[in-house]
Amino acid sequence: MVEMTVEGIGIDESKNTLVLLRDAHNRRFLPIWIGPAEAVSIAMELEHREPPRPMTHDLMANILKVIGVGIDHVVVSEFKEKTFYATIRLRAGGTTQDIDARPSDAIALALRANASIFVKDDVAASASIVLEEGDGEQEPVGTASPHEIERFMRLVEGVDLGSE
Numbered sequence: 001m002v003e004m005t006v007e008g009i010g011i012d013e014s015k016n017t018l019v020l021l022r023d024a025h026n027r028r029f030l031p032i033w034i035g036p037a038e039a040v041s042i043a044m045e046l047e048h049r050e051p052p053r054p055m056t057h058d059l060m061a062n063i064l065k066v067i068g069v070g071i072d073h074v075v076v077s078e079f080k081e082k083t084f085y086a087t088i089r090l091r092a093g094g095t096t097q098d099i100d101a102r103p104s105d106a107i108a109l110a111l112r113a114n115a116s117i118f119v120k121d122d123v124a125a126s127a128s129i130v131l132e133e134g135d136g137e138q139e140p141v142g143t144a145s146p147h148e149i150e151r152f153m154r155l156v157e158g159v160d161l162g163s164e
Contacts, residue, residue, distance in 0.1 A: 001118040009043045030128040038104035045111040061112040071113035074106035079127045
């Protein structure tokens with residue numbers, strides 16, 4: 001499995017929101033399209049902003065904490081038919097349990113619990129974009145189309161794709 005962190009939240013040219021994961025070497029990036037509410041929840045946690053009332057992910061994290069259940073880690077476990085799947089590994093006492101979840105919910109909870117985010121190797125190989133160094137510049141390689149690579153490179157470079 002590849003451990004990743006949240007690089008940030010973005011908006012593509014169709015005004016769809018996404019969360020961008022990256023590996024520790026800044027060479028592998030995984031864009032996952034998510035809903036706007038989940039994007040707000042993740043962004044608020046990344047920016048350390050506290051809502052006036054708990055949002056759904058805050059509520060869930062608080063409930064887990066009160067009942068003594070921890071989030072060990074989350075895994076983006078599958079990518080099929082253009083849909084990502086994830087699991088949340090919960091820990092209580094000496095036992096663990098994997099719970100099926102949407103990646104956006106798993107990531108939002110992982111951030112609140114300071115838990116690791118992993119991507120299975122086969123998912124990373126099939127759905128991520130890898131930047132390789134060559135001649136002083138990084139070049140994208142992988143399974144993405146040229147249009148997707150261009151869009152991704154603009155996102156990585158900090159261009160607000162929603163304003164073009």
